[in-house]
Amino acid sequence: MELLLQTIVNGVVLGAGYAVVAVGLTLIFGIVGIANFAHGAYFAIGAYGCYLLTGQGLSYFLAVPVAVLIVAGIGVITELAIVRRSLYGDAHHGSLIVMFALGQAIIAALILLFGPDPHPVPSPLGQTTFNVFGILVTAQRAFIFGCSMVVLAAFGLWLGFTVKGQQIVAVAQNARGALYSGINVPMIRTLAFVLGVAAAGLAGALLAPIVTAYPTMGHGALIVGFTVVILGGMGSISGALLGALLMGVANALFETYVSVSWTPALGWILVIATLLLWPQGLRGRAQLHRH
Amino acid sequence: MHSRALSVSPAPAVAVRATDIVKRYGGVTALNGVSLTVTEGEVFGIIGPNGAGKSTLFDILCGITKPTSGAIEVLGRDVGHMAPHAVARTGVARTFQRTAVFADATVFENLRYGRHASFRHGVLGRIVGSSSCRADEQAFQERAREVLALTGLDGDRDRRAGVLAYGVQRRLAVGVALMADPKILFLDEPAAGMNGRETADFIALIRAVAPGRTILIVEHDMAVIRELCGRALVVVDGRPVVIDEPQHVLRHPEVITAYLGADDE
């Protein structure tokens, strides 16, 4: 029983991190209209940013926001240099290949810069644990969970109650209509892309002390992100949160009770099952392929 | 097989019969109880303001969308549960409003793709140059020549379809549809976006291909409907308002209100 609860708690924490990844993916899906196959690479950059900054003696709590800013900066550059110039309104396979290649290039660059081996990322919270009714929660996991919830809530409020947020919602619903009503759609798309990859970077920075920083660390996050987005429906923050928590728990349970060595396949199997059972998403709104 | 059944029938044969078509998307009712009968050889129009459900009706009639309830019979066959490509193979062709042609292919290749349902040979026949391969090719070449002449596209044979002028693309779309020599031709807003000259050319083209065929046209341009159609159905808010000759239809009070209302937008 204790093991079960412990597993579920660990899964929830992991899921909270995934939710941040998935919300970023959903945002890019909805606004820019592409499946961001490079999302996992930005996740990894966030983690490596943390590794680099803490290595320079910066406090982990400062390193996280700075790493997110670095990811956002790289996001701005890639958006302006590549995404904006080639992919908008692309109905064919171009965006898919480009984003996939971009992800591969970033991962290869990370290997060249830092080597293929995992790097531990120290966190001041690492050794502290709370004992809640017999369940051990490290302070780092509590920090991940808290940060994720705060960020998701802030993002939801921002979308709902600010001018920029409302413009993003408008572009997601009807890009042409938004353009006609005077919204600067290209700027909104850049903003959405940068926010989306920054979310991935944040998740990477938050999870790095637990999972260490390694080049292909984003793969798992990307797979889960796709499942959550497909399952939870487009542009739904609550859907993404719920889906991500379920995925996190499912992963933790499978790892504990079924098989560690088959766990990497679980995400894939859930993605496949989701797409085959609900190709349009549970809410029937995901439009990945626009012909 | 069914052609024999049609020829013994003394009354004009039914080309398309729709009975009490209802289509719902989630909670929205797009069509509510539309019935119509189009006889063979007729040119039939479907008109209505934007969002009235005429495109939905059109997609249901040619088998692309399945109705929530109601029956559709095309050339004596129940097509309600047939796959779209199977409906096409019963002698039904259609044009599309937006993506009307194979844009990356030349005009001639477009016609070849349009001929698909008539090709009998496979990859192996192509490799060994079987007799069916040669017969297919010869029949295709002949038909392509006829269609090129009919649509006036002779000079554009080897041009890429995507670079053609809009009106020319629409004629090519009809040409692609004609390659299978269909008994029924569905045209989805064929004149949308055309200038006066292009519209006149287009009307002449449809007049030329109409003999021996049944044609259904969804159209916004009243001139096209008046010029071409014997009868027209008006759809407003997903329900049928009136079926009559175009000049009568256009004077119907509800039609006038619907159109004036739509124009206010």
Next chain:
Amino acid sequence: MQPSSTSAAVLAAEPARDGVPAPAMRPGPTSLSIWLLLGAAIAAIAAFGFAVSDPFIVTLAGYTCAFALFALSINIMLGGIGEVPLGQCVFFGIGAYGVGIGMVKLGLPFELSVAAALVISVAAAAALGALTLRLTGAYFSIVSWGLSGVAMVAATNLESLTGGPLGLFGFSALSVGPVLLTDPQSYFFVTASLLVAAVLFLVAVRRSPFGAAMESVRQNRHLAQSVGVDVTRVRLKAFMLSAPLAALGGALCVPYTQIVTPEVFSVANTVDGLLMVLLGGSQLIVGPVIGAVIFSIIPHFLELDPNVRILIFSSAIIAIMMFAPGGLHQLAVALRQRLRRDGHA
């Protein structure tokens, strides 16, 4: 399977009536230029095989031909029906593991192992295609990628069958009949002639009604459906055609690698193949072959680290997609047009 007879048949099928030059059946090269290209290809293969003495380079050339088969397979999906098959490495891996399991675990001869792998790959494509080809675009690519992930985990974990993470090695007689594939020259000649045969077969496919149907589905699936093309069936047939080519490529890589590990299911293999396709041009039948040659030669002479290679080639993919989505072939065509226009001006 003999290349020259296939080509003669392609020629014979060309209609020509009344002394009027008949229009080409399909866009692209006429039959005469196919003859010439075939002759040139055979001459080049023979010249290369006999003249180059460095066994390493000859073996590398054989491996390049094997990998080019895989690139051709990817292009049946990409250039043929417009899908990005990130998980095409599943079939590549089935070919490699077919040889590995067949020879090391079951003691079958090479030819029989390859034949079994081809049959299994077609059956797998039928089953996977029926499930996944309902999806299009990014959805299809995600699922396809996912399948390769599952295959890789399975290959790592099913140790009794696959040898686990260490893989399968210690092949006894890698030979086709009396031809030893461990001899660089024979290996090159076998893979090169299979590649030529595959290209000729794909030329015939492209010129057949099925090829036209694939092209119509790629360009406009709704319109294709409305002229009677069974889109689902065409997509499935294309997938089932692509699978054995990938498996053959995977099987023929084994004499070069001498080992089969779960890495054959890695998406990195698909990325390499995709890159070959994009380099050469997806709308050109020999495009993937040209791409494969460029892809193998450059890293060899520059002695690149694998990760530098991925970095450079991934960047190249991005550049190609941005500036020449039709591949280098398109770039050459555009350049020629510009030169001609300047000449007229």
